[in-house]
Amino acid sequence: KNKRLKDAIFGAAAACKEATLKHGKDKVTNATIGVMLDDNEELITLPTIEKVFKEIPMKELVAYAPISGLPEYLKAAENLTFANCRPEGYTSAVATAGGTGAIHHAIMNYAEIGEKVLTSDWFWGTYNVICVEQGKKLQNFTLFDENRNFNFASFKENVEDILKVQESILIILKTPAHNTTGFKLTEDDWDKVLDLLKTYAAKGKKAVVLTDIAYIDYAGEKNEVRSFMKKFGNLPENILGLFSFSMSKGYTFYGQRTGALVAVSSKKEVIEEFNEIMKYSSRACWSNINRGAMELLLRVQNDDNIYKSFEKDREEAHKLIQARGDLFMKEARECNLPALPYTGGFFLSVPTDNPQKVADLLHEDLIYAVPLKLGVRVAVCSVPIKKISGMAEKMNNALKKA
Structure with a gap:
């Protein structure tokens, strides 16, 4: 190759x-x-992470974990992803090898071979590596307009271009604290994005929006930077919301490769399918992930003082x-x-x-x-x-x- x-x-x-x-x-x-x-x-x-990690017994650090992740960890990953901005609907999560693993699983399962995946022209290069590895193509819309605001016109044009050919579209948006620019979509930007996808959903097209939130813990006040997530509630059943949760930055646990892909849908069956296909991909890819890191997160989340x-x-x-x-x-x-x-x-x-x-x-x-x-x-x-x-x-x- x-x-x-x-x-x-x-x-x-x-x-x-x-x-x-x-x-x-x-x-x-x-x-x-x-x-x-x-x-x-x-x-x-x-310092708190370092202290807690050193207190975890060796057997808990090295033992296998369930393929989809520790159930308590998955609940915690959902809660951490949404904070007080949980969208209405059915939700679930699968443990992944860092945020990269979450992106890998989304592209693997929500874009067909030969199809195009959409993201901005300022983007993390690994998106393209994953697409190429899987036989998919990354297409870019222009992120900034002439006033350096979100270029909705370019976004709309590219969505239209892809959905002329494809029955479904996977869109990756890295926000807030965008890598590579530090930019974030506003509430109004999100309204435009989701309203556009609703018009295509009404025509029978499917859309999956993957929001890459790897840097969200360094973007501002916890609930303020997550307020847009509520907009993913009560969407048409053919629009699926995905969020890539990562422990790499938020927990300074970079090399331990632990994250999750979190999903929200208005339809129960969509989430049930998500659980099955993600479990299958995990078994085929890494079998199961770092149990010690999941244990660490739970010890931090379950103790108020810690x-x-x-x-x-x-x-x-x-x-x-x-x-x-x-x-x-x-x-x-x-x-x-x-x-x-x-x-x-x-x-x-x-x-x-x-x-x-x-x-x-x-x-x-x-x-x-x-x-x-x-x-x-x-x-x-x-x-x-x-x-x-x-x-x-x-x-x-x-x-x-x-």
Whole structure:
């Protein structure tokens, strides 16, 4: 098949590592890595999570789990996904190998071989890798209009284009705290998206909306950033809502690969089918996932004192990266750097016609960011605030030279 993975993120990270060995960590700005680093550039692990994990008996850490996941974990994943914004309808969840596993299962089961899956033009490249692996095609709508708001016209045009040919459509929307830009859809944007799909549902077409919420815990107040989820209640039975829950960022449990795919439908039979097909795919893919991580989540959620401590830890981490993003955007406005709208999350981006050239020019200032198809991505989650200061101006200079 001649499969070969080309990943811009790991390529940029490798170049940064080489520069760090040559010049020293203090002189190099590493804006490539999608994990939270503290101001000493060490990996952040939430103290409460670390403490609880070390208290779990070895036998619970290493034992097999049920194929679909521990039942208590699945209930907790649903509750954490929706918080106080649970949509009306039938819901369920299946445990997955991180948020990536949730996306894998959605594409595997809700798009046929040869069909198109729709997402925005600013997107996480792994969506395409999964589609290609499964014999599907990723189609992109333009995320931003001329005013840098959600480009509903482009979204509508692409939905129409796909549903002229297909009887169903899978749409992936990464919001809030979008990777790669930090953008989020507004309540009004969601109304337009779902109203459009309702018109196609009335014509007998099927639509599945997968909302990738991997970074939602760093997007703002818990219920405020989830308020849109209520809109998935009481939809036509041929519109299915999916949400990819992940422990990677929210619990700083990146490498433990634990998440869930959560579903909501107005029809009971749709959810029953979801349970069966997801269980089948899990058995065929990873058999079962990390029991220790599921146990960890339950120990955190089931003890009020532990949970309060955990939320305090996470909010401190959230404030740290939000301050970095806000400072970058403030300085971007001051020097007229055309950074895309950022509301929160791990990343922000600057559009350019020549991303690789801009990224290479930044190397002259020992700044390492990720060149994407449409621009350069900056991982504010990993850059100490002292290195954020002045970064926007240097990026602006690189843009002018390119």
